[in-house]
Amino acid sequence: xxxxxxxxxxxxxxxxxxxxxxxxxxxxxxHTHLRQSSSTASDKPxxxxxxxxxxxxxxxxxxxxxxxxxxxxxxxRYQLHNHEPYEAKSRRVNRQIGISLALFVGIIVVTQIWVxxxxxxxxxxxxxxxxxxRVQNDAKPIAEEDREVLAKAGGAAGPVIIKEATSTGSQxxxxxxxxxxxxxxxxxxxxxxxxxxxxxxxxxxxxxxxxGHGLRTVSFLSIQVYVVALYVATSSLPxxxxxLLTTSSVPPTATTATLPxxxxxxxxxxxxxxxxxxxxxxxxxxxxxxxxxALRIVPTRSTDYPHLRDGWVRGIxxxxxxxxxxxxxxxxxxxxxxxxxxxxxxxxxxxxRALILVRDEAGALFAxxxxxxxxxxxxxxLAEGARKERAMEGLRMLGVMDDPRVAxxxxxxxxxxxxxxxxxxxxxxxxGLVEVVARPVGSTEGKVV
Numbered sequence: 385x386x387x388x389x390x391x392x393x394x395x396x397x398x399x400x401x402x403x404x405x406x407x408x409x410x411x412x413x414x415h416t417h418l419r420q421s422s423s424t425a426s427d428k429p430x431x432x433x434x435x436x437x438x439x440x441x442x443x444x445x446x447x448x449x450x451x452x453x454x455x456x457x458x459x460x461r462y463q464l465h466n467h468e469p470y471e472a473k474s475r476r477v478n479r480q481i482g483i484s485l486a487l488f489v490g491i492i493v494v495t496q497i498w499v500x501x502x503x504x505x506x507x508x509x510x511x512x513x514x515x516x517x518r519v520q521n522d523a524k525p526i527a528e529e530d531r532e533v534l535a536k537a538g539g540a541a542g543p544v545i546i547k548e549a550t551s552t553g554s555q556x557x558x559x560x561x562x563x564x565x566x567x568x569x570x571x572x573x574x575x576x577x578x579x580x581x582x583x584x585x586x587x588x589x590x591x592x593x594x595x596g597h598g599l600r601t602v603s604f605l606s607i608q609v610y611v612v613a614l615y616v617a618t619s620s621l622p623x624x625x626x627x628l629l630t631t632s633s634v635p636p637t638a639t640t641a642t643l644p645x646x647x648x649x650x651x652x653x654x655x656x657x658x659x660x661x662x663x664x665x666x667x668x669x670x671x672x673x674x675x676x677x678a679l680r681i682v683p684t685r686s687t688d689y690p691h692l693r694d695g696w697v698r699g700i701x702x703x704x705x706x707x708x709x710x711x712x713x714x715x716x717x718x719x720x721x722x723x724x725x726x727x728x729x730x731x732x733x734x735x736x737r738a739l740i741l742v743r744d745e746a747g748a749l750f751a752x753x754x755x756x757x758x759x760x761x762x763x764x765x766l767a768e769g770a771r772k773e774r775a776m777e778g779l780r781m782l783g784v785m786d787d788p789r790v791a792x793x794x795x796x797x798x799x800x801x802x803x804x805x806x807x808x809x810x811x812x813x814x815x816g817l818v819e820v821v822a823r824p825v826g827s828t829e830g831k832v833v
Contacts, residue, residue: 574775
């Protein structure tokens with residue numbers, strides 16, 4: 385009992401010594417408090433169970449475990465609010481810097497090496513970049529008749545260079561640069577089937593004249609996808625001229641447009657509302673006023689039909705949303721499904737091979753694509769393929785779409801509205817259309833910029 389009282393008094397003294405700093409107890413009050421506490425403690429019965437004493441062995445084991453796994457030291461000066469160690473933060477920052485540098489180098493490589501430089505960004509006084517439209521045709525010697533044609537045209541004997549005009553056989557094929565280093569020059573005139581023929585019948589080919597062309601690019605890096613060119617049947621040029629003269633508001637008796645009228649027509653065709661109104665009228669015309677046109681698409685790299693088809697379908701759906709009453713029926717939904725089926729289940733389109741979409745005066749769409757059975761080496765060169773007798777070499781019929789609304793929406797995707805698939809193609813086509821009205825009605829000579 386005496387030992388218990390001593391322990392209690394010791395605890396009370398410790399509590400008194402740990403009092404708050406503001407509290408002050410005089411020595412008299414201390415003795416009084418101790419006497420009261422001793423008398424109170426003597427009145428209480430002793431505890432039923434003795435106090436639990438800590439096991440020295442367990443304390444030793446706990447201390448050894450703590451020493452074997454020391455806590456990591458953290459530099460409190462650089463500690464973040466989320467308790468991230470300084471070393472982890474340094475690694476994270478270094479990783480972010482490395483990713484940023486890799487992205488920057490990748491953008492430089494893509495824009496300066498993969499994407500050809502635009503001539504308008506060349507510094508003044510710099511030499512012009514080498515022409516990408518020159519194709520050396522030294523696979524076979526030049527015939528004597530070809531040399532005579534070149535001599536008359538002002539050329540010299542030697543290998544044929546496809547630049548502005550190329551002699552093939554007995555005629556000269558005029559070409560223009562495509563604007564891409566991955567695609568050869570484009571012929572100013574091509575020959576396409578005038579219509580469907582039965583089995584065993586001879587195919588009739590019709591001449592088409594180049595109006596304009598441009599590059600289809602994607603993403604902010606302007607990655608080239610394909611070169612698209614608009615051709616108009618030479619026999620349809622008078623109808624096209626009449627539509628253009630009507631749009632430019634010239635007198636009914638006029639056969640050409642003056643310079644101010646051509647400038648006004650150009651601004652109209654480049655505007656959103658003006659281009660939509662003109663192409664709606666042009667594509668809705670039927671019979672003698674209808675215009676036969678063709679889109680010639682040449683990929684800059686190997687691609688597949690589903691990729692091209694999905695892009696066209698998205699563009700068509702975007703145009704149908706602007707005129708829902710014209711396209712909102714089951715017949716158009718079925719026609720769009722058949723349009724998808726034309727390009728489904730086929731192999732890819734090789735780089736440099738042409739895919740041609742022909743629209744007749746009634747609005748029907750005819751699709752011609754690379755013949756999978758013809759190897760790349762067997763396809764005639766550009767100048768030879770532009771000749772009438774070899775125009776369809778390496779091409780085959782893919783399908784026919786009889787609903788004119790599909791071709792109508794597809795043409796609007798390229799040349800009408802505020803946003804088009806290729807702004808360069810639209811500007812080039814507008815320049816070509818303006819040149820058409822600069823000649824008298826009935827002129828069949830096409831001029832391309």
